[in-house]
Amino acid sequence: MIAAISVVSNTSIPTNLTVISCLKSKKPPSKNPRNLNQTLKSLTKSGNLDEAIRLIESSPSKFTDPETYSQLLHSCISRKSLHHGQRVYKQLLKQEDSEKLLENHNLKSKLITLFSVCGELDEARIIFESAVENEGVPESVWVAMAIGYSKNGFLREALLVYVEMLWNCMEPGNFAFSTALKACADLKELWVGRGVHAQVVKSSEGPDQVVNNSLLRLYTQCECFDEVLKVFDQMPERNIASWNSLISGFVKEDKLGEGLDVFRRMQREGVGFSWVTLTTILPICARVTALCSGKEIHVQIVKSARRPDVLLLNSLVDMYVKCGVFDYGRRLFDGMRSKDLTSWNTMLTGYGINGYMRVAMDLFNEMVSCGIRPDDVTFIALLSGCSHAGLTEDGQKLFHRMEMDFGVTPSLEHYACLVDMLGRAGRIDDALVVVKNMPMRPSGSIWGSLLNSCRLHSEVPLAEAIAKRLFEIEPYNPGNYVMLSNIYANSGMCNSVKFG
Numbered sequence: 001m002i003a004a005i006s007v008v009s010n011t012s013i014p015t016n017l018t019v020i021s022c023l024k025s026k027k028p029p030s031k032n033p034r035n036l037n038q039t040l041k042s043l044t045k046s047g048n049l050d051e052a053i054r055l056i057e058s059s060p061s062k063f064t065d066p067e068t069y070s071q072l073l074h075s076c077i078s079r080k081s082l083h084h085g086q087r088v089y090k091q092l093l094k095q096e097d098s099e100k101l102l103e104n105h106n107l108k109s110k111l112i113t114l115f116s117v118c119g120e121l122d123e124a125r126i127i128f129e130s131a132v133e134n135e136g137v138p139e140s141v142w143v144a145m146a147i148g149y150s151k152n153g154f155l156r157e158a159l160l161v162y163v164e165m166l167w168n169c170m171e172p173g174n175f176a177f178s179t180a181l182k183a184c185a186d187l188k189e190l191w192v193g194r195g196v197h198a199q200v201v202k203s204s205e206g207p208d209q210v211v212n213n214s215l216l217r218l219y220t221q222c223e224c225f226d227e228v229l230k231v232f233d234q235m236p237e238r239n240i241a242s243w244n245s246l247i248s249g250f251v252k253e254d255k256l257g258e259g260l261d262v263f264r265r266m267q268r269e270g271v272g273f274s275w276v277t278l279t280t281i282l283p284i285c286a287r288v289t290a291l292c293s294g295k296e297i298h299v300q301i302v303k304s305a306r307r308p309d310v311l312l313l314n315s316l317v318d319m320y321v322k323c324g325v326f327d328y329g330r331r332l333f334d335g336m337r338s339k340d341l342t343s344w345n346t347m348l349t350g351y352g353i354n355g356y357m358r359v360a361m362d363l364f365n366e367m368v369s370c371g372i373r374p375d376d377v378t379f380i381a382l383l384s385g386c387s388h389a390g391l392t393e394d395g396q397k398l399f400h401r402m403e404m405d406f407g408v409t410p411s412l413e414h415y416a417c418l419v420d421m422l423g424r425a426g427r428i429d430d431a432l433v434v435v436k437n438m439p440m441r442p443s444g445s446i447w448g449s450l451l452n453s454c455r456l457h458s459e460v461p462l463a464e465a466i467a468k469r470l471f472e473i474e475p476y477n478p479g480n481y482v483m484l485s486n487i488y489a490n491s492g493m494c495n496s497v498k499f500g
Helices: 017-024 032-043 050-057 066-078 081-093 098-102 105-117 121-132 139-151 157-168 174-187 188-201 207-222 225-234 240-252 256-268 275-287 292-302 310-322 327-336 339-352 357-369 376-389 392-406 412-424 429-436 442-458 460-473 480-492
Strands: none
Touching: 032 050, 032 207, 050 066, 050 081, 066 081, 066 357, 081 098, 081 105, 098 105, 098 442, 105 121, 105 139, 121 139, 157 174, 157 225, 174 188, 174 207, 188 207, 207 240, 207 339, 225 240, 240 256, 240 275, 240 429, 256 275, 256 292, 256 429, 275 310, 292 310, 310 327, 310 339, 339 376, 357 376, 376 412, 392 412, 412 429, 412 442, 442 460, 442 480, 460 480
8 A cells, every 4th residue: 555645549539521411412411320430430539529528418328439529629729619528428418328328437527627627626626526536446536636736836736636645545657657757846845755756666667758857857846956866867768858957957056068968879879859949048158158058059940840949049148248249139139039038138138247338228218218118137237237336316217117117016026126236336325325225124135235335435434334234134244344444455554353
């Protein structure tokens, strides 16, 4: 018995010629049950749900095969058609042997999935509870309900379905394991995930690739890098998702060189790559300014038959601007068929950190004129750029426009940018007024910014008062003591460099 965890068709389908001939013919379709079933399956396969359901409604007694209804429900699920699914369910309930039909576990699973994907979780739960009242309910019914909760964002409820399954002495298989592990990863429930992992190890059914990839993702999300390596090394087979998880693990551990090495190893072993792989690797190239590696990836994107998505192009633009190659980055940005807010923010951040604030301001105005509404990240990029470029007046105007014109409430990061901007300009008194009037408690970084401004402008008495406040907030930060000692040293007050 598996220990519980506690947590707070082979049916052939004829070609569509059957459908076309039936629809064009003035004669009603044959009443032969076999012909009717073939016609229904053809209609279902072609996506003509209205005709298929009308055929059932015209001769309900002719359709008693659960597989026919299963295929029809599957078509409703793939199209997320609640209306058609409800009509099929209604016909199931009208059948003379409806109880026998609805005892079919495959149909139960399909109905639960249908209502779940259409957001009708209460209806899905009713069908699920009616199913699990009986003994011998297969894993597929439990998993259908768990996936339904998971797809709708109710991750803890998905885990509770898994636990309920264990309480009912059901031995989970790989389908259930992968569903539970996904919920654990998204919730970052490490200890519950470890419990599921233990059940995977004890299970008589060996873990498949989906389960192993789910384990990799769990430990990557929970930043347990030793476990990531262990699971990866023990996998008998690996696909691109497995390698992507390993690269993500290295990135989370800040082992960027190792992440690049894994990507190169993927290429040597002929594993290939996905857009997710490249979207993970390009930020590494940006952080370590590995321009050559980034260009190699760009070449592979160009050679690929697939069209890159917006996420990948954003990563590519980010790599170029952070490596200082603005002509490439801007050319890519201008050539994008569709841009999202991140595309604009990427270019604005690149211009800001490299001091091209006039160009950034022009791009910001273009962005607003295109109907793109800026967010908090946009203004952090612009305010930070204005601070480093000495554009105090422009930065102040932007700060006041944030809430008035764009409805973006200033956060602690925005106030930190404003304080830094005023301090760098020598307006330390104005910066102190901002700090005193902030709607939130100033952080150590804001006081540290003020202390740095005092260093830049040799304001020793004010530096001492600010340092006193800073030492109370961050008593164990050596950088603060070093900065005050530098202020004393720069002012010729070496005797004052004492900290009791």
